[in-house]
Amino acid sequence: MPNAIVIRAYGDSDQLKFEDIAQPEPAEGEILVRQTAVGVNYHDVYVRSGLYKTLDLPGIPGCEAVGVVESVGESVKGLKPGDRIAYVTGGYGAYASHRTLAATLAVPIPDDVSDETAASNLLRAMTVDMLTAYVHPIKPGITVLVHAAAGGVGRMLCQSAANMGAVVIGTVGTEAKAGIAKSNGCNHTIKYREVDFVQSLAELTDGTGVDIVYDSVGADTFAGSIQSLALCGHLVNFGQSSGAVDPITMGTLATKSLTVSRPILFHYLQNSNQYRRMAQKAMHNFQSGVLSPAQATPMALAYASQAHDTLERMTGGGSLVLIP
């Protein structure tokens, strides 16, 4: 019997209920996927808690997974039963053993990229691509600040920015995470729960500030991120792990001719050609080692609540993968 994690009410991780579901059937243009590995993202925590009300309840959360095509609906071309595919979707439904999916979302996985790696990192790798190539193309020699630099997105963002020639400063919660951030391309790390990161960053940059701040922490860091920018700097706020950000005024931006962006990956994936390009680039980067994600930590799908607790305890590291 197919099963899934169903959310019936927003709240704590115990709202993630493991339930049997009806056997899904692919409609025209869809495929039926037997899933082998499901990625866990911080986004799923926001959806479960009700911070984002983007999943209609009752609903199945989850934005990415890997699996094997079991059957194809009418008019599906280029896919057949037995094909191994990955996908990312803002339409949710990934926390399941079986699901139907628009065939256009299915991306082939190179043989030497594991199910766990693809399932737990495709969305994060595409996010890094969005941040470094679309939101603000990184030029060699610039200085960037990456908050939560040892996290799932954080470490691959550091790898990419360093590869592109940026000087990378990362904030981290612990000494162990400082080591992880440094081994992923950070030139300097700041333990932002122990010291004033704005002051440390000013010292590291001789008071100049950085060209770009990548801030996914939100409430706790946003004001300091603004202070940490150089003249004409760009604050890219792409998450809110510590809570939602307060409104800012145009006057705040005018003090240093600053730019603020609030990108969401799913908006960059609306164009199916761009979706495919970004997904293929991510797979290529996993294969070539340009991106080296954290070793995946598998957990049974039924224990999705433990995966969420791990993320919220700040020990996720971007590697959690649910096995149906």
Ligand SMILES: NC(=O)c1ccc[n+]([C@@H]2O[C@H](COP(=O)([O-])OP(=O)(O)OC[C@H]3O[C@@H](n4cnc5c(N)ncnc54)[C@H](OP(=O)(O)O)[C@@H]3O)[C@@H](O)[C@H]2O)c1
């Ligand atoms: N905009 C988009 O399209 C998009 C796409 C993907 C991900 N994201 C965002 O990117 C961020 C990273 O995602 P991820 O899935 O890879 O998660 P993650 O980095 O594995 O986990 C979040 C990290 O944030 C830090 N953090 C600081 N304050 C926190 C708090 N109060 N609660 C929890 N964590 C806190 C922790 O690192 P330290 O211990 O080092 O502080 C924690 O490990 C999330 O905010 C996510 O929403 C956005």
